[in-house]
Amino acid sequence: MLNENLNLTNLRNGFNVTKELPIINYKDEIINNLLENNVVIIYGETGSGKTTQIPKYLFELELGGDKLIGVTQPRRIAAINIAKRVAVETSCAIGKEIGYEVRFNKKSCGSTKVKYLTDGILLNNCINDRRLSEYGIIMVDEAHERALYSDVLLGLLKEIISHNNGLKLIITSATMDVIKFSKYFFDAPIIYIEGRLFDVEVIYKPLVFIDYVESAAYTVIEIHSNPEKGDILVFLACQEEIENCIEKIGRMNKLKILPLYSAMEYHEQQKVFEPAENDERKVILATTIAETSLTIDGIRFIVDCGYSRQSNFNPTTGIDNWGGCSNIKSSS
Template sequence: MEKKKLPIYELEDDIVKYLQPSNRDRLIIEAPTGSGKSTQLPQVLINNNVVQKGEIVVLQPRKVAARMLARRVAGEMGCRLGEEIGYQVRFEKIISDKTKVRFVTEGILIRELISNPSLSHIGAIVFDEFHERHIYSDVLLAITKRLQEETRPDLKIIVMSATLSAESITEYLSPCRSIKCSGRTYPVDVRHVNLNINSQTISDSVIKAIKSEVIKRGLEGDVLIFLPGAFEIRKTIEKLRLIKQLKGCLIVPLYGDLNPKDQDYALQASDKRKIIVSTNIAETSL
């Protein structure tokens, strides 16, 4: 799909208008899954020269999301990762003096606030996936709001979410603007499988579901399986690889403590049918 056709571009003119220096630089964007907000908003800000001084920092709740979004945006902009577009997570940093957009986890920005309380090197902070509310994002929003009010009136604050109830955040950030765009939806067929999970392991339940709902019904396409932790993921993968109908499939794990290279491998495009066995790390931004 041509990126300009993504729903977030319905709001491009409003985003540029509401983030002009003459307005209070606070904006809330409600944009559902599939609207393109995470990958396209940084490009809208760059292409329209909205942030004239300092870098754009995009906060992500998960390391894997920060890495993958940075790669995607760099690819769309035709630049090498680490030049105009980069990322920084714990123990890993791919940025340069040219970096205009930096995807980071909240812990990185908290440490920067300790060493540089004015955040003088930052021109805009984007709180992505803000509906995943937790203490770090709330504390950072409170600190940056106060920073903007007291010493950094030029600092732009943008809050984005797919499912956020915007009224309370709008009231907290007042005066600010709140805008909303449509999203792309796809048909979803929900089927509840009657399994006696009390008499078998969770991996056995997954195998039975795969056999009855995917293999027996002849469903095509990639498969995403959610499990609670790495132990259950490893056991399930072992059993999936024993199913002869899945011999040609690429069966890969995805969880937070996995090696970054293996995380990236799980999310890369493949010619083979892919079965990803993941924790909730794959729920958002990917």
């Protein structure tokens, strides 16, 4: 495993932009709405700072009281790295006041006030304690990422809140249909927060080869041949395509190829956050695991093939089926 203190030290160097986040101007509005309502819907655009700053506000104002503030993330790598970031910003030791819990990995204790966890972990907590009595506030982040776990969890949270047991719920996303979510959760108030975006030049390249994975590899080689500096992030559908793309790119001078997908060991996933050495350029080949709630410094070029694999529940067989499909606009 990587040295936790070393990771936190590296993280500190990149957190001098908190005061520039758009969410700063909405702090009072968010807190007041939460005090007056059991459910608050927040439409926070990309770069608004909602994922890190809202839990920090709740922690600093002690709004959770003597209970936990739970923050769900759809992916393990996001839950762990965001928890580390918030720990740094609040000057807390990871695993103490700020903690996380994902499958096979837990860092929290009796004094933990904010816990980042996956949807599946919170759902499991709900099965063991139907009223989630150890939680005072729950924030469901990236609510647009609909999956079986998250949908069941939202239904259970609505049932818990309808019994007026004091639990507060915050639902956030950058692309969800806030009107539908608001109506589902008792006409909850909606807060809109603008994001902080950068100028992006979009180039639609025709497929050089029939196989889009091969075309992605060709595009990476083409970019690396250009003297313009900056790392590359490539979105592919699955682990098999990533391994295939690595093979097609081959060995290139001063090009460091890093895969990123959910089945990897955590310490292997962490390598994508480490800066390249000796004037190397990083190229990260990732599934949708890198699509939301992750910030990888140094990325200048993004190659998106427009495909992903999604799990669809088959009610007839009672199992999930994985299949390839084109990405919807909100995921692009």
